[in-house]
Amino acid sequence: EAGVAQSPRYKIIEKRQSVAFWCNPISGHATLYWYQQILGQGPKLLIQFQNNGVVDDSQLPKDRFSAERLKGVDSTLKIQPAKLEDSAVYLCASSLDYRGEAFFGQGTRLTVV
């Protein structure tokens, strides 16, 4: 079974630039999560989708972050404009439903300079 796919693996941008991350969840998984992991910390939820609807985006900095999940499958997370403190690993995860265990992708390491 294929796992959660994310791209790109690494990205370096200057502050105030924009960046987008892509995620393809495990086939058939209805729930999709985006997490931010700062070095030395545990992952922190940014947004949770159930199919193509948003369940929780309470910790998403909506003035600069946006996310969408078209047709309830792939998802993109965008940052515009980026700040230095956005430097982190962005992890995508999926689960069969909202009760199941979450499986994570390899993550995208973002460096903002």
Next chain:
Amino acid sequence: EDQVTQSPEALRLQEGESSSLNCSYTVSGLRGLFWYRQDPGKGPEFLFTLYSAGEEKEKERLKATLTKKESFLHITAPKPEDSATYLCAVRRGYGGSQGNLIFGKGTKLSVKP
């Protein structure tokens, strides 16, 4: 406030030296406690889910246990390949924002040959 605390932050063991990692939590209405392993530069890898006090699960040299306030990850006769950061996460409920996982900061385990 819902909280997950892991201890110790770092643990160094000699190969074959058994030990335990701790995850204490304060959430109202636990709907699952999850253990993950994270290797450098990779996303978290799912290990176990525990749902009720007294439950235990095993996988190779790892055994996870759960009480009403904490969980332990016991590592028996560890090998260098067990070196990783171990993350604990809890789910508070099934509906809406309660369904997402709240992570601790992790315990970084190093096993020396």
